[in-house]
Amino acid sequence: MSLERPAPQDVIVVGASGDLSRRKLMPALYNLAASDLLPSRGSIIGLAPGDLDDERFREFARGSIEEFSRTGFDQESWAGLSSRLTFVRLDEDGYQRLAQRARESERLIYLAVPPSAVPEIVRKLGAAGLASGTRLVVEKPFGRDLASAKELNSTIHDIFDESQVFRIDHYLGKETVQNILVFRFGNALFERVWNRDAIDHMQITVAESIGVEGRGAFYEEAGALRDIVQNHVFQVLSLLAMEPPVSLAPEAVRDEKAKVFSAMRPLAPAKTVRGQYGPGAIDGEQVPGYREEPGVAPDSATETFFAAQVEIDSWRWAGVPFYLRTGKRLPRRATEVSVVFRDVPLCFFEGTGVQDLRPNHLVLRIQPEEGINFSFVAKQPGPQVSAQQVSMDFSYRDSFMTEPAEAYERLLHDAMDGDHTLFAREDSVERGWMVVQPALENPAPVCTYSAGSWGPPEADELIAPRTWHLR
Numbered sequence: 001m002s003l004e005r006p007a008p009q010d011v012i013v014v015g016a017s018g019d020l021s022r023r024k025l026m027p028a029l030y031n032l033a034a035s036d037l038l039p040s041r042g043s044i045i046g047l048a049p050g051d052l053d054d055e056r057f058r059e060f061a062r063g064s065i066e067e068f069s070r071t072g073f074d075q076e077s078w079a080g081l082s083s084r085l086t087f088v089r090l091d092e093d094g095y096q097r098l099a100q101r102a103r104e105s106e107r108l109i110y111l112a113v114p115p116s117a118v119p120e121i122v123r124k125l126g127a128a129g130l131a132s133g134t135r136l137v138v139e140k141p142f143g144r145d146l147a148s149a150k151e152l153n154s155t156i157h158d159i160f161d162e163s164q165v166f167r168i169d170h171y172l173g174k175e176t177v178q179n180i181l182v183f184r185f186g187n188a189l190f191e192r193v194w195n196r197d198a199i200d201h202m203q204i205t206v207a208e209s210i211g212v213e214g215r216g217a218f219y220e221e222a223g224a225l226r227d228i229v230q231n232h233v234f235q236v237l238s239l240l241a242m243e244p245p246v247s248l249a250p251e252a253v254r255d256e257k258a259k260v261f262s263a264m265r266p267l268a269p270a271k272t273v274r275g276q277y278g279p280g281a282i283d284g285e286q287v288p289g290y291r292e293e294p295g296v297a298p299d300s301a302t303e304t305f306f307a308a309q310v311e312i313d314s315w316r317w318a319g320v321p322f323y324l325r326t327g328k329r330l331p332r333r334a335t336e337v338s339v340v341f342r343d344v345p346l347c348f349f350e351g352t353g354v355q356d357l358r359p360n361h362l363v364l365r366i367q368p369e370e371g372i373n374f375s376f377v378a379k380q381p382g383p384q385v386s387a388q389q390v391s392m393d394f395s396y397r398d399s400f401m402t403e404p405a406e407a408y409e410r411l412l413h414d415a416m417d418g419d420h421t422l423f424a425r426e427d428s429v430e431r432g433w434m435v436v437q438p439a440l441e442n443p444a445p446v447c448t449y450s451a452g453s454w455g456p457p458e459a460d461e462l463i464a465p466r467t468w469h470l471r
């Protein structure tokens, strides 16, 4: 599908001088400008407290693009963007001035602010008469538990319809996450075995080697379950487990995803593991433990690692465990799905020199080294019947000669275009919180793991007698 320019509209970034804007939004807007994918008309208005003005906001945007743009910096593309950039200081009557500055009848308003700031901003946007014609993008985390998510939804719905709301989860903007649907529903072969008859279990791992990166205060409030599992991991899970939609229309896809969330059993605290990294070494470099990070309490019990076994009570998945795992300061950055098929009923090769035969498994490498790997058993050349594990590999880079685009580019474009497919719907978000609620109310004790390890041994016990694919 080739993307088209969205209709004329203003793009307003609330929190324009913050970290998300600097690292992701300004570079994404720049790359959209470079690909001729900004709206055909309209301003890009930054809104923030502090002492920026138009000129300084442009300098800020240029600096962030030079530092973070995936395609580098090109003067001509920059000119296309910078002529549209303008700034409104967020003071007493900032929203009134914003309403005057927004000239188009439609607009995208991106709330690049901490969750606690959202309700007040939403009310002020309503009071300034900016409700109609707006598409509102709200960042994760969407709430911090079921009650707060419901409250946030209700505050937003006082001013905006659900059709105006785009809850962003940047994992849905990743090419490899979108490819889950294409892989499943574009290949007849795999869909036939994508069920409890053929699949033993699935694993989803989101491993990061970074720590909390100066976001200690935020992370203390969040932890790995709220930061990654309830949103990114659950979104990936819903795409893996959903039934075929009747079409690729946004609501058709979101309806099927919502059914997965409804069929997920609430987490059993005994089937969860919480960990926190202590000091250790990553790539040979000593790194401090979580409790020594700035902004973190010395006796913090916040988890930086979370693993769980999830059950989906549907005809397709009953009895198939889904093992989820995420952690900071693990040995490397890798997000992977591992689909492990059932073993052969009888092994003829036993005692004939077979080494380490494992059931077929399919690995979807979400990042990095984006691709897919399928492993199976083949006969080792020679007079004996002895088998060995081999694999077939697909790599995005080798096949398409390109690196996947930044998730935020696609998501910003789709939100400007009013396409909800890659955004989380109210019912799914609330149901996701319902699923994690028992683990929030009765958290498992926090176990320490060394930075640079694959998490606490309790996570291996959780999945035993199976084993984690990434280790």
Ligand code: BG6
Pocket: 208, 227, 335
């Ligand atoms: C964010 C989390 O949503 O996702 C961060 O708040 C995390 O803690 C990041 O580092 C990971 O994103 P990605 O795209 O690098 O996997």
